[in-house]
Amino acid sequence: MVNMNNKRKIKNDVILAVIVIAIAATGLLLLNVFKTEGAFAVVKLDGKETERYPLSVNTEVVIETENDGKNTLVIEDGKAFIKDATCPDKICEGHSKISFKGETIVCLPHKVVIEIVADDSDKELDVVV
Amino acid sequence: MRKKTRKVALLGVLTSVALVLSYLEVMLPPISTAVPGIKMGLPNIIIIFVLYKFGLKEAVTVSLIRVFIVALIFGGNIMTLAYSVAGAVLSLALMTLFKKINLFSIVGVSIIGGISHNLGQILVAIFLFDTIQIGYYMIVLSITGTIAGVVIGIISSILVKKLEKLV
Numbered sequence: 001m002v003n004m005n006n007k008r009k010i011k012n013d014v015i016l017a018v019i020v021i022a023i024a025a026t027g028l029l030l031l032n033v034f035k036t037e038g039a040f041a042v043v044k045l046d047g048k049e050t051e052r053y054p055l056s057v058n059t060e061v062v063i064e065t066e067n068d069g070k071n072t073l074v075i076e077d078g079k080a081f082i083k084d085a086t087c088p089d090k091i092c093e094g095h096s097k098i099s100f101k102g103e104t105i106v107c108l109p110h111k112v113v114i115e116i117v118a119d120d121s122d123k124e125l126d127v128v129v
Numbered sequence: 130m131r132k133k134t135r136k137v138a139l140l141g142v143l144t145s146v147a148l149v150l151s152y153l154e155v156m157l158p159p160i161s162t163a164v165p166g167i168k169m170g171l172p173n174i175i176i177i178f179v180l181y182k183f184g185l186k187e188a189v190t191v192s193l194i195r196v197f198i199v200a201l202i203f204g205g206n207i208m209t210l211a212y213s214v215a216g217a218v219l220s221l222a223l224m225t226l227f228k229k230i231n232l233f234s235i236v237g238v239s240i241i242g243g244i245s246h247n248l249g250q251i252l253v254a255i256f257l258f259d260t261i262q263i264g265y266y267m268i269v270l271s272i273t274g275t276i277a278g279v280v281i282g283i284i285s286s287i288l289v290k291k292l293e294k295l296v
Binding site: 006009010012013016017020021023024025027028031046047091094102104106108109111 | 159206208209212231232233234236237240241244254257265268269271272275278279282
């Protein structure tokens with residue numbers, strides 16, 4: 001236990017806030033510098049890839065999820081977004097359109113992740129033991 | 130005996146206030162649609178208050194009762210409950226630790242609480258979705274969590290001071 005007066009503690013509070021924000025800002029900056037256009041929208045159900053769609057082709061697909069859930073994925077002008085979802089919170093519907101590598105739209109209730117990848121080479125192989 | 134009754138009643142009232150704050154937070158429009166999960170964390174005002182005025186045991190009780198009742202009222206499923214519990218438990222654990230270390234004031238402890246609440250939920254998300262990409266959210270959430278933590282911390286410290294004689 002360190003014994004400190006209030007002034008010192010408040011100073012520490014400020015240092016903590018500044019350090020956290022500085023680290024996060026640097027991280028965001030790096031992510032933005034290295035952000036590249038993606039080529040495919042990968043659909044993952046419960047962590048496993050089920051489909052991938054090229055961003056260059058306009059599409060509209062209904063993703064069937066567990067518990068009779070439905071998420072409508074739309075690819076338009078090289079950007080992917082969820083047009084419609086049957087989940088209660090609708091957070092994925094409100095998500096902005098994604099097109100950069102690594103960007104994701106997550107629908108927590110349906111365990112659906114839409115993820116943008118750069119090319120076909122990083123296709124995940126299902127592990128068969 | 131009377132003292133114990135008073136304490137139980139007080140904690141009950143505080144739990145209700147935390148629930149009202151949770152409700153208020155659900156009613157408010159989302160701060161950002163691009164990054165889900167950005168929240169003020171209003172109920173944390175009560176949790177921090179209980180942590181400082183009563184102790185860890187009481188704070189855990191109020192926090193978990195709140196999480197379960199919120200899940201019941203707002204129709205959460207097991208999944209959303211898992212996120213809430215992970216966030217609540219991790220933030221309480223780290224806030225208690227940093228309160229003990231005594232390096233920060235309530236505001237600093239509240240910042241730790243805000244960030245770790247997000248961290249707990251992100252960890253569950255990474256575990257469930259098996260995609261590290263969600264970790265990117267964490268960067269944004271650390272910034273908003275810090276800001277929210279400062280505001281919540283200031284409110285909590287005022288409460289702890291003003292309600293000195295309550296407990």
